[in-house]
Amino acid sequence: MEREELIKKWLDHNLNSEEQKAFEELDDYADLLKLSKSLEDFKSPDYSIDYEYDNVKSRLKPKASNNWVRPLLKIAAVLLISFSIFYYNSTLDTEVKTLVAEDITISLPDASTVNLNAQSTIVYNKNSWTDKREVSLDGEAFFSVAEGSKFDVITSDGKISVLGTQFNVIQRLNYFEVTCFEGLVAVNYKSKSLKLNPGNRFVVIDGIIKNEKENRTQPSWLSxxxxxxxxxxxxxxxxxxxxxxxxxxxxxxxxxxxxxxxxxxxxxxxxxxxxxxxxxxxxxxxxxxxxxxxx
Missing domain, CATH: 3.55.50.30 (Phage tail protein beta-alpha-beta fold)
Structure with a gap:
């Protein structure tokens, strides 16, 4: 049986035991199962291949023979569903959270790293990373950014933009702090925009802005x-x-x-x-x- 027909019957939950064995021997069997699992919580409208075929057929002018149309439409439906699965997964974000008294290190798709402090969250999209290096942060994190296109850290208090550098960001309730350890960091806070050189810190506590110095080569919490x-x-x-x-x-x-x-x-x-x-x-x-x- 052809691969497309096996996949169609699998999608229809209509494989017999012999066909199920053949389906499991497909090279991309594991990938298909993974895609199926990721869609367990994804609700899509009911779709009937036969219904859609009959609907299209009723609009076609009669011809001598169109027996070839039905299998073609079914293959198209399988491809459409596969594309929908791919598109859905490509728009998924990756979210990483830390618990109380926990800190972890995360590797981003471009070899940049993020050290995430306790009770913090970052969100990013692996699939769009090549076009847009962007991370959303709630909490505290130390970033070591690989050189490349612009790298943005989005917080509820402001945006930090760099090309390749090391910096620490804290975004807590009524507390916002950005410290540059290497390179150059651009900070946008409300209507204020400034650039930080290594050893400079921008702090906003309860709405009060301060500019401070930092003598360390990395944030103390990493030690x-x-x-x-x-x-x-x-x-x-x-x-x-x-x-x-x-x-x-x-x-x-x-x-x-x-x-x-x-x-x-x-x-x-x-x-x-x-x-x-x-x-x-x-x-x-x-x-x-x-x-x-x-x-």
């Missing part, structure tokens, strides 16, 4: 610690919760008081002391809840 420079305590504690999967009760403190320093990601007691001692804060632990108190 299992998080650093801050005059950051409101509430954002420091938010990051502590992300890295340790804990809950911090700081209701008795001023969340706007500023903190400069760092905390480790692999020792909770040491991390708490690194934050509380410089600010004169005490704390108690109850299961996974940390209660902070002013002295």
């Amino acid at each position: 299992n610690e998080t650093s801050f420079a005059s950051a409101p305590l509430k954002y420091v504690l938010d990051e502590l919760e992300r890295q340790y999967d804990i809950s911090v009760d700081a209701s008795k403190l001023d969340g706007q008081q500023l903190f400069s320093g760092s905390f480790t990601h692999d020792n909770l007691d040491l991390a708490l002391k690194s934050i509380t001692l410089p600010l004169g804060i005490t704390y108690t632990k109850s299961n996974s809840v940390i209660v902070l108190n002013g002295e």
Whole structure:
């Protein structure tokens, strides 16, 4: 039996045991199954090959013989369905998420890499990557971009554009930060547009814009610690919760008081002391809840 006929009967769920065996021996059997699985949640209108054939046939002028038309239309229907499957899969985005206290490294289609910090999400499209290098980010990520066409990082606060460079982006609630470590980074924030050279950082906290310097060659969180420079305590504690999967009760403190320093990601007691001692804060632990108190 011809390949197209086997595929058509498979699509119609009409293979007998002998035909099923022949179908499984096709070179692209695994690919066809993969395509079928990806469409399990894809709802398409009911389609009847025989109905569509009769519909087309009724509009044709009678001829001496058109027995060849029916199989041709059925093959066309198979090709149409195959094209629909291909088109649907080509428009799918790849989404990668990290959990609390988790960070991972992702390789993009052009050999660029993304280090994704805890509780962060990136979305990109593999199939359109050659034409448009674009990543959507919610959270924090460090990008090492291979040279090539323009590379865009889209966040809810602004867009970052580069050609080939290394930079870190943080986009959290009311907190937006871009740090350039190598190359040149263009940042578009609302109506403001600027370029960052290595060692420069653009920060927006609660709507307040700051320009800072960075002496490190990569973000501190890649070395299992998080650093801050005059950051409101509430954002420091938010990051502590992300890295340790804990809950911090700081209701008795001023969340706007500023903190400069760092905390480790692999020792909770040491991390708490690194934050509380410089600010004169005490704390108690109850299961996974940390209660902070002013002295």
